[in-house]
């Protein structure tokens with residue numbers, strides 16, 4: 001039986017859900033790939049780091065976090081930092097699941113560069129590195145002849161990047177658009193029902209739809225990072241989130257929504273990118289009025305949509321319906337299966 005060793009950077013909602021999925025599929029992976037997955041590193045910010053080249057007991061690691069909020073002495077705790085572990089630990093695949101830094105993509109991008117520099121495969125759920133450093137990271141992965149996968153960064157496990165790469169071969173992407181932020185969806189939807197702004201925010205926070213500080217969503221930063229990641233990968237845009245023409249929904253009032261409704265329209269925060277006459281990719285995030293009959297009008301709350309226009313297949317759309325954390329885990333898992341295809345079958 002072969003082995004594939006994983007370093008998990010970040011063990012929060014996504015990391016633990018991915019851990020549970022690995023445990024669920026352990027036997028199926030062994031059967032399909034004749035490979036045993038061993039997690040050798042788990043790094044966090046405040047719950048301790050563990051490193052065991054022989055393999056961490058993933059089940060007890062998850063239990064520890066849920067019961068005590070940190071790793072116990074049952075594990076080989078280490079004082080090595082996340083960066084030191086990325087540099088020195090024994091692993092084959094680095095799985096980056098630390099929080100997004102929307103303004104720099106760091107320190108996640110440096111973790112990834114370190115792993116690629118060591119010719120390790122990389123999977124990231126964190127869109128920061130893809131939005132800020134995609135060209136550099138993909139060139140590094142190419143030169144090192146290793147995988148660099150990031151399916152989870154936009155719409156969780158929904159195949160967007162894989163769909164384009166695997167099923168739209170030789171088709172040139174000319175435009176990408178989407179509704180990609182659930183917080184703004186939720187707020188606009190509730191405003192349209194006549195709800196009061198402060199009540200919406202309070203209820204949204206209680207239901208987990210709205211962050212304690214929702215500015216990143218409301219002002220369109222999160223959507224800008226997502227469209228940048230999409231355009232960098234699908235159109236080789238070579239742009240960063242600060243180059244997106246961005247306008248959030250902060251100025252949209254119930255009155256604006258009411259007037260739009262009188263015209264048979266709804267307001268949505270739309271992300272869009274296309275190639276201009278100079279051949280450069282331009283990206284926008286802005287609230288737009290959409291006809292009530294348009295498919296986009298039905299993209300509410302946590303549901304999201306990406307539309308990809310190509311020269312050969314015109315416009316196709318992928319919708320993700322109300323994902324939960326298991327769909328995030330599946331995105332990381334599906335990337336791992338692609339690494340396994342490569343490692344076990346040279347596919």
Ligand SMILES: NC(=O)c1ccc[n+]([C@@H]2O[C@H](COP(=O)([O-])OP(=O)(O)OC[C@H]3O[C@@H](n4cnc5c(N)ncnc54)[C@H](OP(=O)(O)O)[C@@H]3O)[C@@H](O)[C@H]2O)c1
Pocket residue numbers: 009010011012013014015043044045046047048082096097098099100107125126127152153156324325328
């Ligand atoms: N949640 C989703 O549905 C979802 C969907 C798609 C993509 N993503 C992306 O996946 C990533 C993780 O999301 P999440 O929801 O799991 O976040 P989360 O629950 O906040 O967990 C983040 C984890 O990263 C750890 N961490 C922070 N800084 C670190 C560092 N420098 N080194 C090592 N670990 C560090 C945190 O440690 P502590 O536990 O000590 O705080 C925590 O374990 C983010 O980039 C997010 O954008 C998430």
